[in-house]
Amino acid sequence: MDYYQLAIDRKSTREFREKDVAPELIAEIKDYFKQCKRLIPSIDVELKAVDPDTSPMMNGCVGYKDLLIEAPAYLLLLSEPADNYLENAGFIGEDLVLKLTDMELDSCWVTINEPDKLAERFKIGGGKVPAGLIAFGYAKPGIGSSGRLDIINMSNVNLKKRSGAVAPKLYINDALYSEDLGIADNPAILDTYTDLYKGLIAACCAPSFLNRQPYRFIIKGGKFILVALPDNESEDRDELIGLGIVMLNFDRTLTQRSGIYKGWVMGAPEGEIELPENGRIVAYYNI
Numbered sequence: 001m002d003y004y005q006l007a008i009d010r011k012s013t014r015e016f017r018e019k020d021v022a023p024e025l026i027a028e029i030k031d032y033f034k035q036c037k038r039l040i041p042s043i044d045v046e047l048k049a050v051d052p053d054t055s056p057m058m059n060g061c062v063g064y065k066d067l068l069i070e071a072p073a074y075l076l077l078l079s080e081p082a083d084n085y086l087e088n089a090g091f092i093g094e095d096l097v098l099k100l101t102d103m104e105l106d107s108c109w110v111t112i113n114e115p116d117k118l119a120e121r122f123k124i125g126g127g128k129v130p131a132g133l134i135a136f137g138y139a140k141p142g143i144g145s146s147g148r149l150d151i152i153n154m155s156n157v158n159l160k161k162r163s164g165a166v167a168p169k170l171y172i173n174d175a176l177y178s179e180d181l182g183i184a185d186n187p188a189i190l191d192t193y194t195d196l197y198k199g200l201i202a203a204c205c206a207p208s209f210l211n212r213q214p215y216r217f218i219i220k221g222g223k224f225i226l227v228a229l230p231d232n233e234s235e236d237r238d239e240l241i242g243l244g245i246v247m248l249n250f251d252r253t254l255t256q257r258s259g260i261y262k263g264w265v266m267g268a269p270e271g272e273i274e275l276p277e278n279g280r281i282v283a284y285y286n287i
């Protein structure tokens with residue numbers, strides 16, 4: 001799996017053909033889940049595959065405006081509700097999404113509006129709660145190139161169009177709130193930091209609730225810092241999942257290319273860091 005390329009190529013699909021996903025492919029995804037990296041390895045997470053026979057049980061408690069995306073298969077992540085479990089679910093779930101992309105399967109994250117109701121309907125117990133949901137299968141041909149209603153731009157930010165995809169993404173310059181590498185004055189300097197640059201691009205291609213991308217990055221003192229922005233449009237759950245997704249894209253791209261990193265550290269690094277208004281440091285990465 002080439003994470004960098006997969007992060008760029010991935011796009012959400014909302015209209016699926018009725019074609020089933022073969023049981024061998026579902027088994028391959030379940031196998032992959034066992035080995036994929038966790039953001040917080042101590043959190044117990046389980047994967048449940050949902051098929052069209054049981055998917056109607058999700059009606060009315062998942063999806064934008066409670067509209068379930070109809071798909072031949074779904075992945076439901078169940079997690080122990082420990083600290084940062086939603087970021088962890090986003091991290092694991094996006095690895096699964098990129099695996100699906102690699103397997104030439106199309107997918108879309110689906111918001112869980114009422115996790116308690118969903119847990120009750122599926123009789124989920126054992127101390128776990130529904131954390132993340134992904135619809136997948138085969139896209140209807142020709143879908144994905146027309147305009148979509150769900151794209152809401154943050155103000156004063158340039159978004160980059162992606163070929164073959166509808167949702168535009170944050171420009172690197174807008175995604176970086178501040179940096180001490182001299183990138184803003186001399187973008188060519190990023191040639192020296194090719195892997196970091198690719199990690200940043202992968203992070204900027206991350207899917208997010210309503211494509212809001214409510215986060216920015218700060219590079220300071222050898223640290224790559226993820227900052228969450230306040231966002232009235234995103235639900236808290238989805239915002240936290242989205243942060244996990246960004247962390248996966250950055251981590252996998254960077255470590256796959258130069259494998260010497262120790263991964264994300266949750267919380268803020270020591271020292272004073274100037275933040276965007278109402279911004280909150282989520283985690284940092286020693287680069």
Ligand SMILES: Cc1cc2nc3c(=O)[nH]c(=O)nc-3n(C[C@H](O)[C@H](O)[C@H](O)COP(=O)(O)O)c2cc1C
Pocket residue numbers: 010011012013014062063064069108109110111150151165166167205206207208209210211237238239241242245
């Ligand atoms: C946590 C989360 C929840 C989402 N929920 C929904 C949803 O319920 N319905 C939907 O159509 N898309 C949903 N999306 C997909 C986003 O709308 C999509 O990622 C965004 O528009 C960017 O488009 P892209 O994935 O093609 O880059 C969700 C995405 C995330 C990360």
